[in-house]
Amino acid sequence: MIYPVFLKTILRTTNTEGEHDEIRYEGRAMAALRENGTWSVRYTDAENHGQTAIQGADLWVSVSRDGDTKSRLLFRVGDLLESIYKTPQGEFAMSTQTTFLHQEVTEAQAEVQVHYELYLSGSLVTTNELTLTWSPLPTK
Template sequence: MAAFTYILECADGSYYTGWTNDIEKRLKAHNSGRGAKYTRGRTPVVLRYLEESADRSLAEQREAAIKKLPRPQKEELIRDYMERLAVPSPCGDVRSVMTDVYVKMTGRRKDTDGEIEEIVAECSAKAATRGGKHYIRYADELLVEGASVPTTLKIAEGALTVLRSGAVDAAFHYAEGHRQEALYKTPLGDFPMRHDTKSIAIDYDGTEGTVEVVYDVYFGSELQGENVLRIEVKRRT
């Protein structure tokens, strides 16, 4: 049975992390004083982050991992989650003008033995700018065999966020010196992953340009290698 890990913001501004099989029922319990001891004197509480896992065991593991995070990293999780809910839609968001663009993504991975692997993906996409941030939406057909993975790139000053949903559920934020731990959810299982951003270069005007990120990838505590992600965007004519 699916289970959920969640973060609540309490009335005093503190965060509470828990897990549940029924988020609506659990949220009502917290706000009625029948939830955790911590939240009883800190109501009302507001749901700020929600993450689905395949079963209770995985949700409890994720709960324990999030509880260990310092407040800034919890806020990063919340920010990525809220951005995922609020990103511009290619249809129906009249506040954003969507532009047809062409995206080429080149991923270059050098493992700890020095072996190099490169993957290139090209596709059509939609681009928009809102609130000083740039968004690019496309369907990744190569990430999972036989599946189309909705993907959103959010480009801000000195930062890139990659949001995926569907067959792969993940949100990674890249900014120079930034370290992020997250659960990479795939059809093959959920994998604890860490990205340490070494450098990022952005030359993008909203419809054309490039973004290049260099980062180290860890599975658990084991270094897998150095990755270079280069994104090239051109307006479609």
């Protein structure tokens, strides 16, 4: 079943110098729950001029961005998972080491938390906390 939702995402990052940053998104998205237990939520990523899709199941979550930059991050506790980060300036090897993963997803609402370390070309660049929630669209 695919249905519209109000999505909120917060990405908190800390770089190796201890500097903090926070990126937020709030807006309409399309969510899907499947009979096999997987879920997904997709939204227009105006900043990246494309789409972002977040998917998950019991033991993993993935984030795929397709626009000016392209990436697919996979999160699974205990695994160092590699991917490629494509930018107009070139491609970079990227990997994630997930330290915490929590998901509560129903048709009515969802809360997902992922804590992970992000490595570029084998070097730690940030420690991150991603939180996403969705709920029914507000009625007018």
